[in-house]
Ligand SMILES: O=C(O)[C@@H](O)[C@H](O)[C@H](O)CO
């Protein structure tokens with residue numbers, strides 16, 4: 001079996017563009033992958049096509065490790081989120097082909113099932129900048145759906161050291177959500193890497209009082225030691241790693257940043273196998289993982305197969321029910337949580353196929369970049 005052809009698909013959503021790929025073999029078996037990267041979808045698509053031409057066409061789809069290493073090492077500079085995302089899109093499709101060829105769901109090639117279902121936590125359920133009352137009402141619905149927890153950024157687009165009233169509104173919003181969902185629901189707060197260490201510590205102490213489960217990316221992702229300086233009061237966990245793009249950096253992130261939960265991004269680390277290796281590094285440190293997944297349904301399916309075969313997962317991030325209403329039209333058998341958990345398809349491969357008619361209805365759209373470092377204390381979400 002030889003790899004013959006690559007096709008890329010850009011799909012415009014209001015937030016960002018999705019990038020799907022389909023690999024064809026000379027036997028007629030095809031595989032799908034996803035290389036969605038925020039605001040760089042066209043760039044990643046171009047790199048994916050180049051990588052296919054340079055390394056993949058004519059190769060055996062079973063040579064996954066060899067092909068990934070060629071794409072990573074021969075491109076001399078090595079890695080970075082753009083190249084890694086292109087590698088991941090191809091790699092997912094290779095796994096899909098191999099698993100279809102042997103007639104097995106992908107998790108059976110990744111070590112087999114260690115879970116029956118995958119608990120999901122909700123993200124995207126909340127409108128940034130809304131009032132505490134609106135957030136509380138939305139949170140009640142999320143709990144009623146059975147999710148294992150919910151994540152949000154109540155300080156959305158505040159700067160490194162926000163005005164006191166911005167912090168207060170954020171705290172009031174979390175307190176309203178806590179009141180609405182009761183003491184046992186898991187609340188996760190995403191800082192998106194914006195705060196100074198001082199402000200992160202100030203916030204962390206309030207989150208500890210409110211019984212928040214984890215504080216994610218409290219400080220900028222580049223400096224692991226800075227993360228290590230963030231306080232962890234009253235059992236508050238620190239989650240990080242969605243922007244740690246190299247397996248080779250993970251030991252330093254763990255040693256210096258001391259996260260309690262690691263969040264590898266299966267696209268931006270370069271695919272399923274890399275993410276599996278990172279999960280094993282975390283496991284050796286007693287750290288659970290929760291794969292980052294603000295992506296479309298193809299990468300969500302890939303993350304779920306990996307979850308199924310990974311011992312140290314906590315919960316899968318899920319945008320599935322809060323995305324555009326046509327999300328589930330894009331693929332057959334779109335993964336959706338039921339009662340707050342995913343059941344993973346036992347169909348061969350990833351268990352999904354692209355629905356090209358639906359994909360064509362949502363062409364590429366210019367990206368409206370989010371201003372993620374505004375230092376003006378404003379809560380305005382969009383700039384583009
Ligand atoms: O943990 C998450 O899913 C977030 O950090 C998203 O990647 C972010 O909101 C995208 O702008």
Ligand SMILES: [Mg+2]
Nearest residue numbers: 190216217242
């Ligand atoms: Mg995040």
